[in-house]
Amino acid sequence: MRPDPVPLSRVQRLALTAASFLLLATAAMALGPLIAGSGWWWLCAFVAGGVLFAGAGLRALRTPASLVPVLELVVLLALLTLVFGGGTSIALVIPIQGTFEAFGELMSGAQRTIEQQSVPAIPVPPLLFALALGIGLLAFVVDVLVQTLRVPALAAVPALVPVVVPGFIIEAGAEAPALVLTAAAYLLLLRVDVRVRRRARLAAGAEGDDAATVVPPNRVPIVSTLGASLGLAAVGLLTASILAASTPSISSSLLLGSPSQGTLFGRGVSPFIDLGRDLRRPEASPAFHYFARNADRPYFTLLTLDEFEGEVWGASDAAVDGDNTVDAMPRPEGLSDEVETSEHAIEVVVDEVRTTWLPVPYPTSRIEGLNGSWFWDEGSLSVRSVDTNTAGQRYVATRLEVDPTVAQLREASTEVPAELERNLALPEEMPAIIADTAAAVTAGTTSRYDAAVAIQSFLRSSQFDYSTESPVADGYDGGGFDVIAKFLETKSGYCVHFASTMAVLAREIGIPSRISLGYTQGAPTQERVDGVQRIEVDSHDLHSWPELYFEGVGWVPFEPTPGRGTVPGYSRPGAGDGTGAAAPSTAPVTPGASGRPELDPDRGLAGQAGGGATANAWWQRGVPVALVVLLVLLLPALLRLGQRWTRRRRIIKGERPADAAWDEVIATARDLGAGGDDAETARAFAASVAEREAFGGAEARAALFELRDAVERERYGPDAASTAAASALFDDLATVRAALLADAAPAVRARALFAPRSLIDAARRALGERPSLGA
Template sequence: MSAADVTQLRTARRRRDAALLTAGLFVAIIAALLPAFSVIAPGPWVAGAAALTAAVLAAGLLVRLAQLPAIVASIVEAAVWIVGLTLLFGRSTALLGVIPTPATFATVPGLLSEASEEIRLGVAPVPPEVGLSFLLVAAVAALALVLDHVVLTARMPLLAGVGLVAVSLIPTIAIPSDVDVAGFVLLAASLLFLLRIDTRARAAGTVPRRPTARTPGRLGVSATAVAVAVVAVIVAVVATPLLPQPGLRFATGGSGGTGTTINPNLELGNDLRQPREVDVLTVRTTAPTAPYLRAVTLSRFDGAVWSPDSADTVPVPGDGAVFSPVETDADIARADWTTDVTVDALDSPWLPVPYPASSVTGLDGEWLGMPQNRTVVTRAGSTRDQQYEVQASVPRPTLEQIRSRSVGDPGLGADVSALPADVPSIIGDTAREVTAGTSTPYDALLAMQTWFRSSEFRYSLDAPVDAGFDGAGLDAVADFLQVRAGYCVHYASAFAVMARSLGMPSRIVVGYLPGTASSIPQQGGTEYTVTSSQLHAWPEVYFQGIGWVPFEPTNSLGVPTNFASGSTSNGGATPSTPEQDAAAPDAQPSTAPSAADRGDVGAVDAGSAATSGRQGAAWVPVGIVLLALLAAALVPSLLRVVWRRRRLAAARAGDAVAAWTALREDAVDLGIPAPGAESPRAFAARLTAEHGVAADDADLLREALERVSYAGDAPDAEQGPTLAAAVDRIRAGLLARATPVRRVLARVLPRSLVVRPGAVDAERERESVG
């Protein structure tokens, strides 16, 4: 062990400090984990992660209390980590339930693959299954193992704090949300506790100078530090909610490589409020009108959140025939359409396809189909730059046929009909009032669609935000029915919930409105361009013998669902006029507003100045975050610069003690021990022999210090510039000999701010005497 090693727990005080550091580190890890609940739903994995983390840290502490080398602590902690994971996830293949076997290790790739699929296809907050739970527990406990070494062996709690803050920021960056005040305060308090205990342990045993106006006592220093910490936490908690909030990363738009994606959470408001729209894909179809392109269906509704369907999947085969045709009654006519899709700026694991797709050809990568809802997803790929062809056989019932059909099917399952017990009365009452006088399910749904699209409602992206109901849960639906202003999410959710309140199975689809025709009709079909502003949500209701039928309740968007009357002959339906496809609410190209038009319907256009202002405002939160990160990274470096300049200013005035202290602090920054038990002569000799310092410079500073310490010489102002120059030359030489990493750390994270020269060995001297 080197003279500067403080990991030997030889006294009761050091053992107590080690225990406090271990406890503080455990609390800090748990605090850093709290923001993750916005991304990963809490569950049994939290208890497993906390238990395994505690076991790893406790094992390391016990090894240190036994005064064994630090490497032994790391080995024991790694063993506890493996045994703990085996106990939690691999008991069936382990000896005695805790000793892993080759079969145990063979299950790890499968668990990681399951975790990858859950992360890829899951929607926040993801309820983790076995695979993702294994990954989370393993990762948290492994983080504890690494940070235990950083805090208790390397004695660098500040570096551990940087890592924990980064971990706590990851969920917020992934899915921006409200500040977790409790988690932030707990993390800040635990990190300050770690720094305080570590600093106290290093400084223990030093002989304090008599407090003066310029050198406050230890109590005053602690009080000042606590006051600064409390003010910093309060400012962060109070100021952060006042800053402009960044939008979700979904559908950010732009042609510079960022692209867009599809948000399956029904949180499309920020997507639609983007100041600039971008072309996401083009469609060429043989159908008479452009189809809606569906990406995700949402059937499960718990009263607060609509969850994407996650049914069994089948690989898309080489010939693309992934789905069989929709089963319909024999008298329902069909139309076969071919749609070619070319994706540009869309980056999503969900593939936009018309409904009901039967085959998808031309895809690059591994893609999976969900037969339950006829959507296509990928575990590892992306829609970007994909070019594919979709064949669809579309049911085309007549008005008489759909009116004669009942809704629902026992094979659909309970998800498409379930509602919580506490549905606000306004929802059911309104549904019954609007549909009063109708005699068939279709007529009831048509009445609701007509009501939503009437002058009683208006399309607005801002009204839900201003009124505080920008969501898709029951409370938001109730508020929407009172305010009667919102965008597609509110119309779709209200329509679907009202349909369920009437006993009709319903679900919501997220995808894209039909695009805008960009070329004249040709033999291969008309080409349509779909933009990011046409991201959309709409409801569907299941009719027996026909399948899922979409409706378009969103006021001012598209054309409402409507079926034409037909005459029956020879046992089949032959429509007398072009009828509505059961798979496309629009009967003609969409009239969806562009990004510039997506304000309140009837509102006055603010012109290009407003758009420019929104573009400028969009950069405000990004700039604030970047400036905050830059400032946080520069704080230690700036403090060290100020501190060193003060030392050198005193040295230029002839203060030999300041010059010598500046030299020792430079050494500590570069990882060179500066123990208090080592005499100035021995320290100068070591710098010369081991670190290539010029003997003349080292002796100059050492002799000046000895004259002041032993002869009582007063500061020599004439010699001051020479002393400061010697300090600068020695520092330059040490930097030149240091590794690049050490040079960067010396400037960015100077250790002398935390590790004071001489403090460690002063404690050692005290312990040896006592």
């Protein structure tokens, strides 16, 4: 990592640029499990290559070194403008105010899609913008480290960013091939740097102090530092593997929580539409409990998803209105005075769920007792905070129970208000099975209400099975249109598939729809407070369901998922003709107020004893951390071992063998605090060390002087001067090192092993010296 005092040629800098580009391109491949397709990778490669090779071109044009990094950032901005802001720019690459506004909207969209998409994410434009910006900044950092500061070993730091990211999102972390390729690319960068350094020194010739003590070899050795480079790359690979495998997944940690009390990894609810991972967990985590009179068992909504971003359900990103305080919430949109309503107070006590979205029934007229600032959103009436979360909250939500009649639903106007047209939006191209299914299922219905009931009955029929495993096994997990098409073919899925399918089928026939994400009613307990029963809600009650809009009634929930929740009375087939027939379904229908019967599919998800996850948590988290700590402690010793191995290879290859052996003697002495100063000549060092007690014997003293004479002949003698045989150098080196170690106390030897002074001094010199000329 030591900066060179000699400039590099254009070809040498181009070689370093190409190696840097290869490192970033391979490191970006680690993001593959997170993002669908491969187009995003080509975009990242384009941006990274543009920044890196622009820097190479600027240096080739002899641009002042201080201006190159600044101009690289300008190039990055131009590339982003070309790809994402061309319509708002001048000549496609010159940004103006509108361009930066577009960038701001893309960044906001990227945050939403990261929060709401499942893995693998669909590369919508906001996500692509975030990837391009991130890889461009990493390319800038790599170029500064490799070309300007001339410390290419530190390029591992930005290269590890995309390698480690998957460990924060998915449990498996980065894939092994990506780790191996990244390590190989990093090793190649180190080798290219070694080669161009030495060729630059050979071209410049020996000058000044170096001319008196160091004679360059006649050729550039191929393997002189291969051991150290290989060892460093192996250590980086091992560290990345452990981090990628042990870093907890954001989606799982937010949903089920961890022992950590931090915000990021606290117990909370992920807004991801994909709940399958959480429903497949064997152990439930308590979310909250509530007390309600008169068997009042509502669903609790956290978040409402009402629009598509690409092919993914997302929530409208409306700014928080400071006037929308929860002490007085408006009447839900579309609800007329003709529909019967009643209010019911529900006391909610949060147990372990932590999120900025408050679980409340829809609709709610007011909320009392909350700590912090909470506001309701227009339309959805979802409640969120800007300065706190649900941890430790105890509040009373006054639920507005809406009880429409079948006649009111059937006679609802077919006119859709302008503000709800977005809830009908569908792409121009969809799989044909969606439109065909909607037409077939609703054929013969005389109203939109009857069509909605027909869709619900179709999805709850014996044709469909509830399964959290089938979508994963067959590769169609999520809520996009292709997923819905596959679900309609296989007819097996869980709440996400049933809810999104009904919402899309409803839009296909002209009914505005949206999806609610939250909890079912929970399970009643034996505890009562003032005669009011306590209801427990946990992570197994997480659920999604569709809501359809009927003018005059508003947003009406339906339950198309078999075996989950309760089918509303107004949506049962025959509810309006006096037959009261239940929705046909072979799956168990939830009885009474219970949100989860004994035969509910979620109850069969447990695959181990209740204490299994807790009992194993200590090694799942502790062992990886301990390994990382141990690796960090052993890193100096491993680097020193690699350095020793490299010098042994030089002796075997005959590449200035005496010089390699003497360098190892000096490094050993410096590690043990026995001298070895840079300004000390070989003869002076040998004379000083020979006075030590361990060198009182004839063998150790003779070995020391043999090495001294050999290195002096090699450094200062004629080119034809003979050097000692490799075997003799090995024997003398081993004897001298043994004597130096014997002369040191055990504590000194331990310090030399775990904190070798020779490496520390080399690092200090590297950080303290000026960059190379022309950097």
